[in-house]
Amino acid sequence: MKDEFLHKKLQERKDLNAYRQLKFQVGKIDFCSNDYLGVVKNNLLRIDREFGSCRHGSTGSRLLAGNYPLIEETEKLIASFHEAEAGLIFNSGYDANVGLLSCVPQRGDTILYDYLSHASIRDGIRLSFARSISFEHNNFEDLRRKMAQASGNIFVVTESVFSMDGDIAPIEPIVQICKASGAHLIVDEAHATGVVGDRGEGLVQQEGFQSQCFARIHTFGKAVGCHGAIVLGSDSFRNYLINFSRPFIYSTSLPESSILAIKRAYELFPRLHSERSHLKSLVTRFQDTDTSYRKVISNTAIQAVIVPGNEYVKELANKLQVYNLDVRPILYPTVPKGSERLRIVLHAFNTEAELEQLLELLGSAKSEAFTT
Helix, strand or coil: CCCHHHHHHHHHHHHCCCCCCCCCCCCCEECCCCCCCCCCCCCCCCCHHHHCCCCCCCCCECCCCCCCHHHHHHHHHHHHHCCCCEEEEECCHHHHHHHHHCCCCCCCCEEEEECCCCHHHHHHHHHCCCEEEEECCCCHHHHHHHHCCCCCCEEEEEECECCCCCCECCHHHHHHHHHHHCCEEEEECCCCCCCCCCCCCCHHHHCCCHHHCCEEEEECCCCCCCCCEEEEECHHHHHHHHHHCHHHHCCECCCHHHHHHHHHHHHHHHHCHHHHHHHHHHHHHHHHCCCCCCECCCCCCEEEEECCCHHHHHHHHHHHHHCCEECEEECCCCCCCCCCEEEEECCCCCCHHHHHHHHHHHHCCCCCCCCC
C-alpha cells in the first residue's frame, strides 16, 4: 500500500530536528523514567507468586465479561486511600482524562484549563462539545479574569504537579475561585501520586481540599509502577462515567494481574517514608546547585534545565549519554519554541554520587572540558 503522503510530514519533523525515535534504556544511570520511588527498579511489589492465580486477560469490557471482584475491591481501596466517595479505573491516564473531559462538559458549558496542561487533557477537551478557554500557567488571577467569560456549568482543569516543569499548582486560591464561581474543579494528580504527601496521597489531600474537587485523576504509570488510572468523585459521577465515557465503555478492561499490582502498590505507599525523604534531599541538592543553563524552580522529582533550540538540547543530552547518564531532551513542538529542555527526573534510587556527577557535568556544560 502506498504511503508517500506520509513522507512530507515526516520530513517536516526531521527539518525541525524534532524527529522522534524509540530508544532502549539499557545500562545507564536513570535520570529519565517516572519510576520516582523505585517501585519497578527495585521490584518492591514482589507479587510473582500471586500472579499465578490471576488471569492475564480480562476477556471483555467492564460492561460485558471484563468486570470482576478484585477490580471493584481495588477501586474501593484506592477511593478510601484518597478520601473519595468512589472511583473508576481506566486503562491509562490518557484514557482517564479523555474519557472524563469528552463526556462530562456539555454544549453550553465552559472548560477553563491551565495553558500547560498535559496533551491528554487537551485531547479530552477537543472531543468535548463545551467551549474551552485557557488561562496563563499557574496564574490564578488570570483564571479569575477568564471566569467572567464562562457560562453554563464551569469546569476548571489543572494538574497538581506539571509534567514538563515539575512545578506545583496553587491549589488553595484555585479552590477559592471555584467556590466563589460555583465551578467544578478537576485535578490531574499523575505526577504527585505516591510522591507528594506523608503517605503519597497527592497534593490535593496534602492541602486538605479533597472535598472541594469535583474529580481527581490518579495515574498508575508513574510512582505506582504499573499502568492504568483511577478517576475519583461521587457515586453519581462514577455511574455517569460508566454510562457515558466512551474510552471506558469500549475498552477491554485491565486483567487481574495488573489490578493486583496496582493494589499492592497502594498498600506499599504509606511505608515508603525513607524513599520520599531521600528523593526530597536530592531535589534540594539539585535546586541549590548552579548549572550552565537556567533551571526551572521545582520542589518535585521533575527538574527542567532550559536549553533553547532542538539542536542544542539534543547535543547536550547526547553528551550526557556518553557519560552513562540517561537524560532525555524535550523538543519543540512538545514544549514551546525557546523552552526546549533537559527533563531530568530524580528518583529514590539515585545516589548522591550519581547526582553529583550529573551536576558537575551540567556545571561545565559550556566549557571545553565537557566534550565527547
